[in-house]
Amino acid sequence: MMAMTPLHAEPLRLVAFGDSLTAGLGLPAKDAFPAKLQAALKAKGHDVVIENAGVSGDTTTAGLARLDWSIPDGTQGVILELGANDALRGLDPAIAEKSLDAILARLKERKIPVLLAGMVAPPNLGGGYAERFNAIYPRLAAKYDVPLYPFFLDGVAGQGKLNQPDGIHPTAAGVDVIVERITPAVERWLATLKSAP
Template identity: 65%
Template sequence: MAFKQFFAALVLGLAVMVAAPAARAEPFRIVGFGDSLMAGFGLGPGEGFPEKLEAALRKRGHDVVIANAGVSGDTTSGGLSRLDWSIPDGTQLVILEFGANDMLRGIDPALVEQNLDKMLARLKQRNIPVLLAGMVAAPNLGHAYGEQFGTIYPKLAEKYGATLYPFFLDGVAGDRSLLLEDGMHPNAAGIDRMVERALPTVEKAIAGK
């Protein structure tokens, strides 16, 4: 009887050991949620930010899958309206990138902040961490607009405990060699620069720091 109990315990222990690696095999699931800058406007397959970020993270040993939930032309209002069905259950990190189209249309920064606040609140309710990718206003919109717009992202990141990446186009904006002919969207080389700059912050968000 003792031998049978020992054998049963041994089999159970081996089953647990076999199951444990399988449980750890699930990749870390990220959703890149934003506008054309996230969607990869004007780029070929695999050249968008989520795809290249996934490749860079995997190269550094992170088992991740990044879904591209970017929609060209989307504003914060559009993002808010589709957030619930764009972010599936099981998502472990959202890279939230909105505001460029609002800014280009001169939308009141107060409305931009309100929409982003609601998105962050919903994600917090679902216990989904957020990396908030910021945007800055174009100089032609004036100092007052730029100052008000610029405070949105750090304020909300602090309010919701989100990881802040201050400027999504850091190192790319204003560099014609890294932009498409429209002068606004990054080309493939621009995406490479964006991934390189954002990578340390994304790794911190994955680690929960």
């Protein structure tokens, strides 16, 4: 019988679960957020593999519908980035909250830790909508006791040179900024995963 490899020798298996911002719409695969985050973490000595489970155009409802087959058994953590398409389409924030709540509940049930990446509603939808939409993420992070990175596009949203011509999707340089800004939050989260039994 072969000796079993000790568990700690295996890389930490993470899934980045989101929409086109995770998928890397308009970019080569090596420039998508999961690939660049994995490289940044490896450079800091973290042995991680991050699977890209981003689907362009996904709303929170579409994400919920594919959750079970997108997050394979053995996943040790999920970076959840959904909601931008709900806001872009002006969908009722209550729908986004209900879907994200169900995603977080399902992952908790499966004992898979989550880092929640927040989204901010575009200003053209008005203050009332933004207030309702933007409150979803802190509320759910508190409810499920998961860490929250407040705004996934922090430092990139509205910055012309960091976005593709559509003004929505980051360029490779934009992804670099996202990765640079989110990495400290991801590292703090990884520390909690590594200390978990």
